[in-house]
Amino acid sequence: MEETHNQRLPNTTAKETRGDNEDIISGARNTDQLEKLQQKVKENPARIEHKEGTPAVVIVNNGGPEQNHKQSIGKPLSAKGHALMDYALVASLLLVPHLLGMNKNAKRIYAAEALTLLPYVALTKQPFSIKGLIPFSTHGKIDLFNVSQFALQTLFKPFRSSKKELIFNLSFTAIAGLTVLLTDWKQQQPAKS
Secondary structure (H helix, E strand, O other): OOOOOOOEOOOOOEEEEOOOOOEEEEOOOEHHHHHHHHHHHHHOOOEEEOOOOOOOEEEEOOOOHHHOEEEEOOOOEOHHHHHHHHHHHHHHHHHHHHHOOOOHHHHHHHHHHHHHHHHHHHOEOOOOOOOOOEOHHHHHHHHHHHHHHHHHHOOOHHHHOOHHHHHHHHHHHHHHHHHHHOEOOOOOOOOOO
């Protein structure tokens, strides 16, 4: 039987081993697509390993198997960056409501929240702490609660009754949430007393 170039492959993912023992995983539906994907892999020797629960690791080959090295693609915010963001967020809670002329209740709530957030930010083990009493990982768990609380307060009358308050609260919640998501909570911090 003569083999055609556009022969259908099984619906499962095709897997084969290259000569240099690197796996090629392809979702090609026919042999033409498979050949094109194989050619791309030969032209670009970099590959990505995915391990559950860890950042993606890119293996870069710059000339041979002995020259492979790994580069981790991790979360960009360190404890220092997170601390700076926290202080900026606390300052925005104190200043922005007054600058935007928000209603009296929203101003009071934001001021109370800022005065609640400031001590736990200042007492967390991080480069800009006053006294490092709270472990950085515990700070992350508290942050999850705080972001949830800011999201829920959007439903309260002082925030949903005016566009300024609503937009500020939603923006603040989004920025705080991104800060939490982009922080590397597992990094080792030097003890600060």
